[in-house]
Amino acid sequence: xxxxxxxxxxxxxxxxxxxxxxxxxxxxxxxxxxxxxxxxxxxxxxxxxxxxxxxxxxxxxxxxxxxxxxxxxxxxxxxxxxxxxxxxxxxxxxxxxxxxxxxxxxxxxxxxxxxxxxxxxxxxxxxxxxxxxxxxxxxxxxxxxxxxxxxxxxxxxxxxxxxxxxxxxxxxxxxxxxxxxxxxxxxxxxxxxxxxxxxxxxxxxxxxxxxxxxxxxxxxxxxxxxxxxxxxxxxxxxxxxxxxxxxxxxxxxxxxxxxxxxxxxxxxxxxxxxxxxxxxxxxxxxxxxxxxxxxxxxxxxxxxxxxxxxxxxxxxxxxxxxxxxxxxxxxxxxxxxxxxxxxxxxxxxxxxxxxxxxxxxxxxxxxxxxxxxxxxxxxxxxxxxxxxxxxxxx
Amino acid sequence: xxxxxxxxxxxxxxxxxxxxxxxxxxxxxxxxxxxxxxxxxxxxxxxxxxxxxxxxxxxxxxxxxxxxxxxxxxxxxxxxxxxxxxxxxxxxxxxxxxxxxxxxxxxxxxxxxxxxxxxxxxxxxxxxxxxxxxxxxxxxxxxxxxxxxxxxxxxxxxxxxxxxxxxxxxxxxxxxxxxxxxxxxxxxxxxxxxxxxxxxxxxxxxxxxxxxxxxxxxxxxxxxxxxxxxxxxxxxxxxxxxxxxxxxxxxxxxxxxxxxxxxxxxxxxxxxxxxxxxxxxxxxxxxxxxxxxxxxxxxxxxxxxxx
Numbered sequence: 001x002x003x004x005x006x007x008x009x010x011x012x013x014x015x016x017x018x019x020x021x022x023x024x025x026x027x028x029x030x031x032x033x034x035x036x037x038x039x040x041x042x043x044x045x046x047x048x049x050x051x052x053x054x055x056x057x058x059x060x061x062x063x064x065x066x067x068x069x070x071x072x073x074x075x076x077x078x079x080x081x082x083x084x085x086x087x088x089x090x091x092x093x094x095x096x097x098x099x100x101x102x103x104x105x106x107x108x109x110x111x112x113x114x115x116x117x118x119x120x121x122x123x124x125x126x127x128x129x130x131x132x133x134x135x136x137x138x139x140x141x142x143x144x145x146x147x148x149x150x151x152x153x154x155x156x157x158x159x160x161x162x163x164x165x166x167x168x169x170x171x172x173x174x175x176x177x178x179x180x181x182x183x184x185x186x187x188x189x190x191x192x193x194x195x196x197x198x199x200x201x202x203x204x205x206x207x208x209x210x211x212x213x214x215x216x217x218x219x220x221x222x223x224x225x226x227x228x229x230x231x232x233x234x235x236x237x238x239x240x241x242x243x244x245x246x247x248x249x250x251x252x253x254x255x256x257x258x259x260x261x262x263x264x265x266x267x268x269x270x271x272x273x274x275x276x277x278x279x280x281x282x283x284x285x286x287x288x289x290x291x292x293x294x295x296x297x298x299x300x301x302x303x304x305x306x307x308x309x310x311x312x313x314x315x316x317x318x319x320x321x322x323x324x325x326x327x328x329x330x331x332x333x334x335x336x337x338x339x340x341x342x343x344x345x346x347x348x349x350x351x352x353x354x355x356x357x358x359x360x361x362x363x364x365x366x367x368x369x370x371x372x373x374x375x376x377x378x379x380x381x382x383x384x385x386x387x388x389x390x391x392x393x394x
Numbered sequence: 395x396x397x398x399x400x401x402x403x404x405x406x407x408x409x410x411x412x413x414x415x416x417x418x419x420x421x422x423x424x425x426x427x428x429x430x431x432x433x434x435x436x437x438x439x440x441x442x443x444x445x446x447x448x449x450x451x452x453x454x455x456x457x458x459x460x461x462x463x464x465x466x467x468x469x470x471x472x473x474x475x476x477x478x479x480x481x482x483x484x485x486x487x488x489x490x491x492x493x494x495x496x497x498x499x500x501x502x503x504x505x506x507x508x509x510x511x512x513x514x515x516x517x518x519x520x521x522x523x524x525x526x527x528x529x530x531x532x533x534x535x536x537x538x539x540x541x542x543x544x545x546x547x548x549x550x551x552x553x554x555x556x557x558x559x560x561x562x563x564x565x566x567x568x569x570x571x572x573x574x575x576x577x578x579x580x581x582x583x584x585x586x587x588x589x590x591x592x593x594x595x596x597x598x599x600x601x602x603x604x605x606x607x608x609x610x611x612x613x614x615x616x617x618x619x620x621x622x623x624x625x626x627x628x629x630x631x632x633x634x635x636x637x638x639x640x641x642x643x644x645x646x647x648x649x650x651x652x653x654x655x656x657x658x659x660x661x662x663x664x665x666x667x668x669x670x671x672x673x674x675x676x677x678x679x680x681x682x683x684x685x686x687x688x689x690x691x692x693x694x695x696x697x698x699x700x701x
Contacts, residue, residue: 125498172686178497179432183638184685186631191678198672318627322509329502359517365509372503373488376495 017076019062020069024080026053028087034352035088035098043352067337067380074254078247089239093224099235103307105347106242107300112327112339113249114296117256119325120334120382122289123269124173125182128189129324132294134316135162135192136301137210138202141311144211151213155245155302162298163291170290174283177272189318196313207312210305213241221309238307245303249296253336256292265289266385319361326368332378341379399541408653408660410548410617413555416652417610418633419640420562421603423648426637427579428599429493431500435484435508436607437630439477442511443608444528444621445519446473451529466531470612474605481604482597489600490593508630516623525622528615551613558609559649562602566645575599579643635681641691650692655681 030050037043057063070077085102092098111133118124126132136158143154172184197205212221220237256262264285267275276282305311327346331338350360371378418440425433447469454465488507492500515522532547566572574595577585586592614629615621636655640647655677662676684692 169682172682172689175689176685177689179426179501179642180638180685180689180691182432182498182501183635184682187635187678187681190628190631191675191682194672194674194678198675319509322505325502326506359513362510362513362517365506365513369488369503369506369510372495372499372506373491376499 016069017073019065020073020077020080023066023069024077024084028084031084031088032091034348035092035101037352040353040355047349047353063380067383070337071254071383074251078250082243082247085239085243089236093232093236096233096235099233099239100307101348101351103235103238103242105343106239106246107304108324108327108343108347109246109340110242110249110300111297111324112331112343113246113253113336114293114300115324115328116293116334116336116339117253117265117289117296118293120328121257121262121265121269122286123265124286124290125185126290126293127182127185127318127321127325128169128192129297130316130318130320131189131192132162132166132297133301133304133320133324134196134311134313135165136298137305137311137316138196138208139298140302140305141208141210142202144213144306145209151211151306152215154213154306155241155299158302158305159295159297159299162301163295166290166294167287170287173290174286186318189321193313193317196316203312205313207310207315210309210311212309213237213306220306235307238303241303242300242307245299249300250336252292252296256289257334257336261285261288263385323361323364326364329368330364330371330379332381335378335380335382338378338380338382397541402542404660404664406542406544406548408656410552410656411659412653412656413552413559414610414613414617414629414652415632415636415655416559416649417555417606417613418629419636419648419652420559420645421606422634422637423640423643423645424575424599424603425489426642427645428575428582428596429489431489431492431497432504432634433481433484433489433600433603434501434505434630434634435488435511436504436603436633437626437628438508438511439480439484439604439626440607440611440614440629441515441621441623441626442480442611443473443477443604444611444615444625445515445522445526445623446476446608447612447615448526448528448621451531462531462533465529469531470609473608473612477608478601478605481600481607485597485600486593490596508626512623512626519623522623525620528619528621530616530619532616547616551617554609555613558606562606562645565602571595571598635678639681639684639691641693644691644693647691647693654692 030046030053034043034046034050037046054063057066085106088102089099092102111129114132115126115129118126139158139161140154143149143157144151169184169188173181176184196202202208212219214220220241221234223234224232224236226232256265264275264280267278267280268282268285272282275285323346327339327342330345331340331342346364350357356363418436421436422432425431425436450468450472451465454468459465484504484507488503489500492503517523530547532550535546537544537546564572566575574585574590575598577588577590578592578595578599582592585595610629611621611626614625632655633652636651637648638651639654640649640651658677658680659673662673666672666676
């Protein structure tokens, strides 16, 4: 009797990384099947399987373990994630549309990470996410048109210009809070779109053509020929670039969260007065969060522009900013793993499920509304902060 | 030298816009007064009001009862009642359950609510994705005052707006209901202790504010003779900005803010006649600048740090 209890008491713990590898393999398998699925019933079936798997993972505690691994082995997990994306890219190397979806996903993750730093950590709500994305895009459009300008530099330049534009808003954002800060970023979002529409220099409502990226004469917009007889989609280049950018953004967000700066941001978000009493520089903390966030968003925007080759004011509307925010709220505010899941839902679902394509804004709003009312912490809630040597979370 | 008649024409235009913005802004400020929340679905409730008005008109035409004055009366009453109900429903099932949540969650939840309304109109109203013509029901007799061309419908719309604002002022300051609203706004706990039904007062306030939005929507439709599914988004943001600039929670501040925004827009259009489209850019830029200088609006909110 006693022996049986001992034996069935607790399964032996798998080595930590094995969880990560197993999760990556399963996710990879699932994503491949999902991207490959053509019929609507297959997509629906896969969705049901995915939802069931998520529930099982959450109930059995496997999900928590995977998130722990993600947090504690960033380099290994980053490499695994990169391998996963590369595998998918290789499998779908000739299909433009699938690669476009993957790139969009990676760009949305980057934007989401930028917003996470601003809103999830420092509590500075930014309703102008799509506008800063647009600032990056238009910067890339202008710079790639300059003869002799190295196109690859357009991406950091896009981030830089977005950060600078963001600092124009810093004064009102710092002085206001809550609802008053919200109106500042909403006003900026509308101002920006109207400005683009009436401005002749930037193409007005018709938009602008954007030059493609290239490194030392190697053009990103040309098909890739890895070996004779095979031709891969030009999107492969952009998947790789977006992957690097997303990994960079993830590393930045993770480093910030685990630093004193992240602790200061959390303090500022939860109680400004208490934070100020403990000597946290509120203004400095908010500025750093706002600038870094816009920087990442702008870089993603610049890469987006060079990929699609054509941008117009209608790509950067208030509704798009809301979609970006929806990703954060769906995944769980401040939760990076949640962001990865929610961005996948928001990007892949409407493309694969034509049934809901037309209704996607309606459905996502309803989903976020339900989430806010019944599970405000999101799909994958951010774990409580752990302190080295002390108690607390993982 | 700016032409005096042109100046007067701009002023009339600004007054018209101002009264519409003021009606929307008053709604935001009322909601904030009683519950300390921003109900961002307000602009889309306005759109629902305008489309209800259009539906009423089409129904009247269908049954051949479309006499102008009956139509105008119904076109204001039915949408006002419909949005009052809608506003109260949103208050009851979205805003009140989120009472304990962080205030930004309420803002986001109502924002999503507004998107649902907007998308529902776009997808499910017949031809809702395109701009719809709105009937011109008011007499358009034009009066010549010197060089100024004043149309009767503008005058009527403006006077209606002013009358509604005055009526609202009387309701808030002279009735038991208004007393209850002010009491809840000042201190919800004490108001409850004094026997004021909290939920009822809040829901009535939501109904009143939403009915005002419907009136603004109908006015907008009658003035421009066109409505579309996204009209509420911009009007809502302008109303919100006006309420914020005036100082949230202050009804007179909201009215002031509404007229201020309209005059800024007009000023922007006048200063840059070559690009009148810049007027919104200019107006929003000034709003951002005002927020930087006076972070809680022109008429400061009572008590900066709310518990």
